[in-house]
Amino acid sequence: MAEIRNCPRCGRIFTSLGRPICNKCLETEENEFKVVKEYIYDNPGATISEVSQETEVSVEKIMRFLREERLEIKSENSNLLLECERCGRGIKSGRFCDNCKAQINNDFRREFGMDKKEPAPRPQVKTDKDKMYTATRRKDN
Numbered sequence: 001m002a003e004i005r006n007c008p009r010c011g012r013i014f015t016s017l018g019r020p021i022c023n024k025c026l027e028t029e030e031n032e033f034k035v036v037k038e039y040i041y042d043n044p045g046a047t048i049s050e051v052s053q054e055t056e057v058s059v060e061k062i063m064r065f066l067r068e069e070r071l072e073i074k075s076e077n078s079n080l081l082l083e084c085e086r087c088g089r090g091i092k093s094g095r096f097c098d099n100c101k102a103q104i105n106n107d108f109r110r111e112f113g114m115d116k117k118e119p120a121p122r123p124q125v126k127t128d129k130d131k132m133y134t135a136t137r138r139k140d141n
Contacts, residue, residue, distance in 0.1 A: 002016065007024075008020065009022075009025045010025055029061075032055070032057045033065060033070060036055050036057050037071065039055050040071065048062055063082075066094075067094065069093045069094045072092050073092040082094075084100055086103075086104075087099070
């Protein structure tokens with residue numbers, strides 16, 4: 001259900017449909033993302049501080065784009081900026097390394113019983129209770 005809120009960024013009242021910010025701020029953020037993405041594409045060896053200075057997008061927002069897996073660190077020579085939130089290993093995008101993602105996925109599957117194989121179907125035994133009877137109408141004379 002839609003909820004009326006104030007945008008935490010600009011203070012406008014908006015109808016929240018699962019988004020934490022208003023449409024105007026969301027549009028601004030998408031434009032900032034496009035600028036950052038284009039700058040990184042044109043300058044692949046740039047550091048995060050260079051990208052921030054040249055695009056005028058905050059380091060925190062660029063880090064959020066990386067955590068949301070909208071951007072990825074491609075350069076092998078760069079110091080990895082992100083660490084897996086579970087084990088601390090260096091990663092290029094997201095919140096978790098591939099090993100931890102797989103482990104978390106396995107844990108969820110085990111917890112919710114999704115890793116079990118489908119049980120073999122039970123043989124059907126016909127009983128009188130399983131039979132369907134149809135009634136005939138009585139003629140009233």
